[in-house]
Amino acid sequence: xxxxxxxxxxxxxxKRAVAADNEGDLPMALxxxxxxxxxxxxxxxxxxxxxxxxxxxxxxVRAEAIEVELAKRDSSATAAASxxxxxxxxxxxxxxxxxxxxxxxxxxxxxxxxxxxxGFTPAAAREALAMFDNDVERASSYLFDAQTQPxxxxxxxxxxxxxxxxxxxxPAAAASGDSPFRINMGEAATSTGGGGGGGGGSG
Numbered sequence: 001x002x003x004x005x006x007x008x009x010x011x012x013x014x015k016r017a018v019a020a021d022n023e024g025d026l027p028m029a030l031x032x033x034x035x036x037x038x039x040x041x042x043x044x045x046x047x048x049x050x051x052x053x054x055x056x057x058x059x060x061v062r063a064e065a066i067e068v069e070l071a072k073r074d075s076s077a078t079a080a081a082s083x084x085x086x087x088x089x090x091x092x093x094x095x096x097x098x099x100x101x102x103x104x105x106x107x108x109x110x111x112x113x114x115x116x117x118x119g120f121t122p123a124a125a126r127e128a129l130a131m132f133d134n135d136v137e138r139a140s141s142y143l144f145d146a147q148t149q150p151x152x153x154x155x156x157x158x159x160x161x162x163x164x165x166x167x168x169x170x171p172a173a174a175a176s177g178d179s180p181f182r183i184n185m186g187e188a189a190t191s192t193g194g195g196g197g198g199g200g201g202s203g
Contacts, residue, residue, distance in 0.1 A: 010039030014059060026066050033063040100189065111136045115143065 017032030037059040044050040108129065114136055115125035120143050128139035 004043045008037050010036045010043055010052070013039055014055065017059065017062075021062070021066075024071055030063055030066040030070065033059045033066070035064065108134050111139075115140055118143070157175030 013032050015035035017029050017036055020026075020029035025075045037056050039058075040052045044052050046058075048127055111134060112122055112125045113129065116122055118140060120128075124143060125139070128142050129136070132142065132184055138183040
């Protein structure tokens with residue numbers, strides 16, 4: 001049976017399949033495993049007890065596993081290509097939108113300096129130019145109009161209320177007629193006279 005050309009062909013294909021599999025060349029390994037299995041099947045014919053039957057089963061199982069792995073790779077590659085295409089399209093659209101937007105570089109810097117010469121800040125000049133598509137005349141008019149608009153009158157501040165004293169005020173002084181220190185002149189004279197009479201009697 002060793003002289004069977006199909007068996008020799010199958011063995012040679014199996015060697016190529018194993019070598020390609022070890023090198024990571026799965027497409028080549030898949031083709032060689034299939035070739036080896038088919039050649040060995042043709043070589044043994046109806047001899048189900050042949051020692052090559054086990055090899056045939058191994059080659060078939062490995063070929064099926066490689067097919068699954070390659071299918072996963074194809075799916076991942078397709079998803080990556082789709083994502084790359086989507087990103088490229090989005091980047092192209094963003095670049096086109098950026099190109100369509102007016103820029104403030106180059107000659108427009110001269111426009112900024114022209115407005116600055118009128119007494120406005122560079123930031124205000126750039127903002128006004130952006131609002132009016134780099135039209136210096138309209139931008140300048142806008143800034144002058146904004147500068148000459150009357151300011152709203154300031155709101156009057158409410159009058160300050162006096163703060164209450166921290167201590168209660170002292171009581172008001174009593175009127176002169178109610179002073180507790182007022183001396184009744186009549187009573188004083190009576191008291192004085194009585195004292196003198198007593199002195200005369202004793203004399």
